[in-house]
Amino acid sequence: MEIKVIKNILERNQNAADNIRSLADENKWYIVNVMGSPGAGKTSFIKCMIENLKDVFNIAVIEGDVASTIDAQAIASYGVKVLQINTGGACHLVADSVAEAIDTLKPMPKTVIFVENIGNLICPSSFDLGENLRVVVSSAAEGDDKPYKYPMMFEKADVVVLSKIDIVDAIGFDMQRYKKGLEAIKEKDLKLFEVSFRTKEGVGSLINYFYTLLDSYFKK
Amino acid sequence: MHEYFVTQQLVKIAEDELKDVSFKRVTRIKVVVGELSGIIDESLKFYFDILTKGTILEGAQLKIIPKKALLYCQKCSEYFERTKDFTCPKCLSLGKLTEHGKEFYIESIEVDD
Numbered sequence A: 001m002e003i004k005v006i007k008n009i010l011e012r013n014q015n016a017a018d019n020i021r022s023l024a025d026e027n028k029w030y031i032v033n034v035m036g037s038p039g040a041g042k043t044s045f046i047k048c049m050i051e052n053l054k055d056v057f058n059i060a061v062i063e064g065d066v067a068s069t070i071d072a073q074a075i076a077s078y079g080v081k082v083l084q085i086n087t088g089g090a091c092h093l094v095a096d097s098v099a100e101a102i103d104t105l106k107p108m109p110k111t112v113i114f115v116e117n118i119g120n121l122i123c124p125s126s127f128d129l130g131e132n133l134r135v136v137v138s139s140a141a142e143g144d145d146k147p148y149k150y151p152m153m154f155e156k157a158d159v160v161v162l163s164k165i166d167i168v169d170a171i172g173f174d175m176q177r178y179k180k181g182l183e184a185i186k187e188k189d190l191k192l193f194e195v196s197f198r199t200k201e202g203v204g205s206l207i208n209y210f211y212t213l214l215d216s217y218f219k220k
Numbered sequence B: 001m002h003e004y005f006v007t008q009q010l011v012k013i014a015e016d017e018l019k020d021v022s023f024k025r026v027t028r029i030k031v032v033v034g035e036l037s038g039i040i041d042e043s044l045k046f047y048f049d050i051l052t053k054g055t056i057l058e059g060a061q062l063k064i065i066p067k068k069a070l071l072y073c074q075k076c077s078e079y080f081e082r083t084k085d086f087t088c089p090k091c092l093s094l095g096k097l098t099e100h101g102k103e104f105y106i107e108s109i110e111v112d113d
């Protein structure tokens, strides 16, 4: 006997994510899921957001890490609430562990919660964490072929931050090829920011974007 | 890389589906895996054998049905298989990703009754 199932295997995670989303809605939290390869600049992005927005908005950070607490310590030094999730080897965060982290952190209403996902371009893209916004930090150092190789990661991103653009010329990064790949994946509203967190090039417009986005969200 | 987690989910779903079914043993589970789903077949099989030990699924065969990623060319109104840079092999314009290749679901469970 054959029993027809046709059931999505990620359904359980989806339910947990939907729960987070309704909690966030009640409390007016704004959750940002930050994804990207190891070393792409996820932590630099979050630090930049904290430095420039912490006087205006409440900020909390959930740090996903395979084992270390290095990033969490660096972020705690800014005086914002931070909680470390050690996945013990897993390659992505799941909604259940984010829900637990939020429960422990107890962010006050109207808080921006940055969730730093585990560094990799495949696994995190399949797991909804109940976020309001998905950011992919992708560094020029990784090469211009990333959208073609990992289309799912970019397809689900709301914002792509291309970091380390100060080395574009030195390594022969083909910006046109990179953008063409993104265009193929993102039919509409591709938001691409080209920045260098080292030289601060392009960082201003990234900060402006987030300021405007958060300001209008919290005013609603 | 996240096959451990998803295999756990897979086992849970199958157990759930079989709750109200009477059968002797589970012979086969068919799972559809798209090329873009990020799931590695070998890892899925590896964890499946480990995680089904002692469950009603022990000894069942995991049958993976692979699905190719297809891009869509608006100019030619045709689907085509993923090329290195997403360009349509016919007209060289840029194709768009489609739902083909993202599949990841249990299609069916086969049991001996």
Ligand SMILES: [Zn+2]
Pocket (backbone or CB within 6 Å): B073, B074, B075, B076, B077, B088, B089, B090, B091, B092, B093
């Ligand atoms: Zn064509």
